[in-house]
Amino acid sequence: MNLDRFSDRAQAAIVHARSYASDLRHPRVMPGHIVVALLADRRGVVPAMLRRLGADPERLERRLHADLSRMPRDGGGSVGWDTTARIVLEDALRQSRRERDDLVRSHHLLIAAADGPVGQTRSALADAGVTRTALAFLARDMKDAIARERSGRSGVELERAETASGREERPSSAGGEDPVGGEGEFLSQFKLLSQFGRDLTELALGGSLDPVVGRDREIRRLVQVLGRRSKNNPILVGEAGVGKTSVIHGLAHRIAHRDVPQRLLDRRIVQLDMGALVAGTSLRGQFEERLRRLIQEVAGAQGRILLYLDDLHTIVGGRDGDGNGAANLLKPALARGEISLIGTTTPSGFRNQIEKDKALERLFQGIEVPESSVEESIAILRGIKQKYEIHHRVRILDEAVVAAVELSRRYVMERLLPDKAVDLMDEAASRLRMEIDSQPAELDDLRRRLLRIEGEKESLRSAGVASRDALDARAAEAAELRERIRTLDERLQAEKGAIEELSRLKAEVEATTKLVEKARQEDDLERAAELKYGVLRELEKEVEAATGRLDALHGEGRLIREDVAEEDVAGVVAEWTGIPVTRMLEGERQKLLAVEERLGNRVIGQWPAVRAISAAVRRARAGVQERNRPIGNFFFVGPTGVGKTELAKALAEFLFDSEDALIRIDMSEYMEQSKVNTLIGAAFGYVDSDRGGLLTEAVRRRPYSVVLFDEAEKAHPDVFNILLQVLDEGRLSDSQGRTIDFTNTIIIMTSNIGARRILDLTGQVPYEELDVEVREILKDHFKPEFLNRLDATIVFNALDRDSLSRIAEILVRRLQRLLAEQDLAIRFTPEAAELVLEAGFQPEFGARPLRRALLNLVQDPLAMHLLEGDFGPGDTVLVDAGDAGLVFTRDTAVPDGDGSAEQEPDPDE
Known part of the structure; x- marks a missing residue:
């Protein structure tokens, strides 16, 4: 390698780097070896620069040495130059040319390494706060001190001289060169552009921009607008995340690779950093003056610069109430054709900021950037x-x-x-x-x-x-x-x-x-x-x-994986959304085939409802459900306490592994028309209009959930007008204009309409006949367009004695689990169980009286016995029927079970 273009200190560092690589038995010199060699020169300028940036040179050297020591070693032989190290040396040469220096010096090597290929060295420098931008700013501040390196003065003396010289901003050299940003020789001839701009064309040529795939239509449209004689100012309009910036990068790649029409071959796309441009302009008129001078620089380039402004709507808006701020400065230059501008904005930003200013809007040509398709x-x-x-x-x-x-x-x-x-x-x-x-x-x-x-x-x-x-x-x-x-x-x-x-x-x-x-x-x-x-x-x-x-x-067996697979992506989605996203493995297939059994263990005596819900779940998980509507729309009708809400809870737990995935809306709170808008949010101008609606916000934050509208018959009719769109198309717009997606929800509404008729006919007529009669009752209370959008109207039977007996067993097992936490057990005799069941048997009220009976007859007396010390850890409490009620004694027999059971329903629901 020819070192004639390198200073004595830089040459010494390169020789040291190769020797250091040889000592570590590395076959090639890497950027890390070069940086360690620069840090080893304790009296050089590089340690002084790092200290000025707040970094610890010795600590950085130790980290790099540790990283390099873990690299694979070779048995020996000649030491070559890694491609990444060659890139650093070539970039250092370019950096010296930008600074109009005839030799490559130590700080040029450091700047090149900080912006070199992605790897351990660049990461270590970045973690220490040593970046190309920071070094470029520091190089400008230390320009006088760095120049003294030619005289052979030590880095310590340079640091002292630089510290004494202060941190004032120095003017650019006569040639207009300024190392700030380091974005190439072209920008170095412009004082403000080199300070506040990034040459995307040169970055694309150097491979610093990610490759752009697709978006050919948008890029061709961009080239077409830029080729116009007048008003050649395209503005890309699209939602955040669709790839507007990537379209600009794609054009930069094409210009860098000379894949554009002749008139665009010499163009440079320069991205303006408006944050840096505004920074420090606290006094009135400072920002406007700085922007005016920058526009003059762009105009002086005679069309070679395509100025790129990201989020244009934030720039042309008012600044401290002073008119349109930057817009008033940009419009004359754009109208005269002195500058060419490329902007990006969102549809709302274009509508609210740019479209309102007709004089500004006519100077731009909008290009829509839609969301990418899956392919x-x-x-x-x-x-x-x-x-x-x-x-x-x-x-x-x-x-x-x-x-x-x-x-x-x-x-x-x-x-x-x-x-x-x-x-x-x-x-x-x-x-x-x-x-x-x-x-x-x-x-x-x-x-x-x-x-x-x-x-x-x-x-x-x-x-x-x-x-x-x-x-x-x-x-x-x-x-x-x-x-x-x-x-x-x-x-x-x-x-x-x-x-x-x-x-x-x-x-x-x-x-x-x-x-x-x-x-x-x-x-x-x-x-x-x-x-x-x-x-x-x-x-x-x-x-x-x-x-x-x-x-x-x-x-020999894998200890670590290096392949990112589908399961890794699914795991991240689960962390993002809280939804278990896994492949439909054989275990899940079996679970879906047995969904009726899982739900039926929690909801007793309501087999038609369980069967209808299970079919909807299987359709959704098997991928045969229409994607433009909710997973299922169901109307549960039945007396109180028969399991309507419990089935909704069981479904949320089965689908999403948590009952917290149940969004419950009590429709009795929406009996008045004035309360209806709280579901989607208050209209603009009203109090809390910026907070969104209770329903829309809940679904927006948790799009995978079961939405339960309890006691639907009590709601105002306007509520059902809002829900028509949800039931049919799976979407709803809130007061902010956002469209909320309901396609991953299950909509369930409950009602007590016809409860008396259900109680009278349960067990007297077939279920199908009862279902028809209840549907006729519903037609008298709800509009046909609402009932027609439901997937199923499910009638819940009144609970008979057998169903309540099974629920009583569930409640007892729950009590057993509570006592097991205290190392206690409980056992009921058949007579005691029958006594509790008889006390809680009120079919018109469902299962709730049964729980109250267990609470009054068992749990309250048992609590008194435990507090009085009648039972202790290891005891089994025997509950038997006596003349005056239930009797609690210590049981010496082995209990029937350990009290364990699957999660059971809450009979209150």
Whole structure:
């Protein structure tokens, strides 16, 4: 490598880096070796800069050394240069040119490493607060001090000189060069643009922007508008997360790769950082003056700059009540065609901020950016997944990509594709990376067993000679465990090393691919061919070999996973939403086939209702349910206390593993018309109009739930007008204009209408005849359009004596579980059980009187006996019938059971 362009200190650092790599038996010099070499020069400028940024050079050096020490080692031989290190050196050369320096100096190498390829070195620098932007600002502040490096003064002297010189902002050089932002030589000729802008075209050329897949129609439309003679200012309109910024990045890629019409070949897309532009402009007129000068710089570029403003609606709005602020400064320049502007905004932002200003709106051409389809989103994730694989050092399977899109579309309602799918894939990879960095469960169990055995050995030693045999047995077991731990630990380190090596090689492949593209853009075909058919092919062979070594290690048994699979994505969705999202495995299939039994164990005597609900659940989980309406719309009709609400609770627990997934709306609170709007939120201008509705907010926050409208007959008729859209199309708009999705809910309404008729006819006529008669009664109370949207109207029978007897058994088992927590048991004689049942048998009130009877006859007297000390831990309480009521005695017989039972219904409901 030719070091003529490097200063003496930089040359010394490079030589030291290679020597350091050789000492560690590394086959190639990595960016980490270079940074450690820079830090080793204690009197150099690099440690001084780090201290100014609040970083600890020694601590950073220790971390980098630890990271490098864990890398795979080679037996020896010559030390070459890794592709990532070459990228750092080339970037340092470019940085020196930006600063108009004839030599590459130490701080140029540090800046290049801080913005180098993604990896351990860049992460360590970022964690210490050492970023390219921070270093660029510091380089400007320390410009005088850094210049003294040429005179041979030490870093300590440089730091003192810089500290004495203060932190005042210094003017740019005569050539307009300013290292702030470091976004390339083009921006360095503009004072404000280099400070507040990012050259996306150069970032795309350098491979710093993620690849853009799809969105060809929007990019072509963007190019078409930019090619107009006048009003060539496109504005992308789309909801957050649909990929508006990606469209801009796609255009930057095309310009960088010269895949645009002739008139756009020399254009530069410069993204303006409005936050930085506004910062520090506390006095009136400062912001406007700064923006005016920036517009002059853009106009002076004679059309070469395409100014990109993200969230344009936030910029053109009023600033402290002073008119339209930035809009009044932008409109004249846009109208005269002096600048070309690309903006992005949301539909509401365009409607509320831009559309109202007709003079501003006419200067822009709107381009709609819709949400990506499932197929487009899958293609996008496949195109960018390599970036995430390199960052997380894992492998993302294609099934995980598809699952990220499908599951996010189905379960994450508040956000849009592809943004939510990208975040889901990113977090699933991060989750797996965390598992890889943690200790495997098998190894952790062995270590804990070893600690327990060591504790037993200490106890046996103190017991004396009598425990010698047991002590020897424990010592032998501990020795065996240590050997197993050592073997597993070696396998673990080997697997981690192989995974890290594979990730490093993939990063080199990506970096080399960027160099190939860059060489092609610079028409250096010889260099491109050398990289593509020489370096790149060698790297691909190394990747194949590393993959083979990893597979061989996995053949002995896998301790850690490096593949992000569908289950990992499903686990993240479950953490996001609280909904158990898993594959429909054989166990779940069996559970769905037996859903009637599960629900029937909680809801006694209501088999028609259980059967109808079970059919709806199976349709939804099997994927044959229409997706534009709720999972099911049901109307439960029956007397009080027969299990209507209990079935809703059982359904919430069965589907979503929690009764908290039940949203309960008491319709008796909505008898007046004035209360109806509280379901969807008060209209604009009324109190609490910004809070949303009780129903819509509950479903928006928990879209997977059972929605129970209790005592529906008491609600005002306007409530049912609101619910018509929910029942038919599965959506409802709230007072904020947001559309709430009800397609993943089950809608249940309960009513006591016809309860007297049901009580009279239960057991007297067939269920079908009772059902027909109750439906006729409902027609007198509800509109046909409401009843016609229901999937089923289910009549709940009055509870007969057999059903109440089964419920009594459930209540007794619940009492047994409560007493078991105190190490007590309870047993009822048949006579006592019959007495309680007789006291609570009131069919017109359902199961509630039965619970009151158990409370008054059993639980209250039992509490007195326990407080008086009549029974203690280990006792079994025998409840028998006496002349004056129930009698409580200590039972000496073995109890019939342990009191365990599945979760049972609440007969109060």
